[in-house]
Amino acid sequence: DAGVIQSPRHEVTEMGQEVTLRCKPISGHDYLFWYRQTMMRGLELLIYFNNNVPIDDSGMPEDRFSAKMPNASFSTLKIQPSEPRDSAVYFCASSLRGLPGQFFGPGTRLTVL
Amino acid sequence: DQQVKQNSPSLSVQEGRISILNCDYTNSMFDYFLWYKKYPAEGPTFLISISSIKDKNEDGRFTVFLNKSAKHLSLHIVPSQPGDSAVYFCAASLDTNAGKSTFGDGTTLTVKP
Numbered sequence: 001d002a003g004v005i006q007s008p009r010h011e012v013t014e015m016g017q018e019v020t021l022r023c024k025p026i027s028g029h030d031y032l033f034w035y036r037q038t039m040m041r042g043l044e045l046l047i048y049f050n051n052n053v054p055i056d057d058s059g060m061p062e063d064r065f066s067a068k069m070p071n072a073s074f075s076t077l078k079i080q081p082s083e084p085r086d087s088a089v090y091f092c093a094s095s096l097r098g099l100p101g102q103f104f105g106p107g108t109r110l111t112v113l
Numbered sequence: 114d115q116q117v118k119q120n121s122p123s124l125s126v127q128e129g130r131i132s133i134l135n136c137d138y139t140n141s142m143f144d145y146f147l148w149y150k151k152y153p154a155e156g157p158t159f160l161i162s163i164s165s166i167k168d169k170n171e172d173g174r175f176t177v178f179l180n181k182s183a184k185h186l187s188l189h190i191v192p193s194q195p196g197d198s199a200v201y202f203c204a205a206s207l208d209t210n211a212g213k214s215t216f217g218d219g220t221t222l223t224v225k226p
Binding site for chain 1: 149156
């Protein structure tokens with residue numbers, strides 16, 4: 001398996017623009033997580049899905065952020081409109097109940113100017 | 114309220130010696146504990162986990178110890194190798210070791226040749 005795939009790897013955009021981050025989890029995994037990593041706040045969970053259903057979105061900072069998982073092999077995290085404080089590395093991870101640990105993608109480095 | 118704390122931001126050890134990374138938690142309901150390793154420009158990689166019913170789990174050079182009464186866990190790496198130089202994250206989970214986890218801020222380990 002290729003592991004968790006994220007695209008794009010780098011994104012530079014201007015304030016006010018819409019940003020869409022994409023994730024393909026490992027085939028067969030039933031959990032999918034979106035994280036954000038910053039120097040100030042460390043690695044924080046934004047939202048996670050179980051069997052494509054959002055379970056906990058309490059980490060989503062505000063209404064500008066939304067996430068979807070239309071099927072077991074694809075998820076998106078959208079920021080609209082983007083702001084400079086959204087600049088961070090966004091990780092997607094997947095896991096399988098019964099096996100330990102989450103498998104992380106390489107991350108998307110987002111810069112909002 | 115930070116439920117998982119790694120109080121040492123960095124640790125430096127000599128190659129061949131033991132590395133001990135520490136982690137404290139506050140929520141007594143945590144049931145699974147995990148360690149991840151992260152290299153620059155990559156996502157975290159699952160390393161080893163331990164269930165709350167155990168006090169020790171070993172995998173090659175890596176051993177995790179859990180002290181539930183003290184709400185403390187530690188990761189021992191013996192012997193340490195330069196390739197172990199990375200950021201190590203401690204994480205804790207409530208109901209499954211594949212589900213939602215709360216991460217510490219990480220400890221940067223440097224192993225000197």
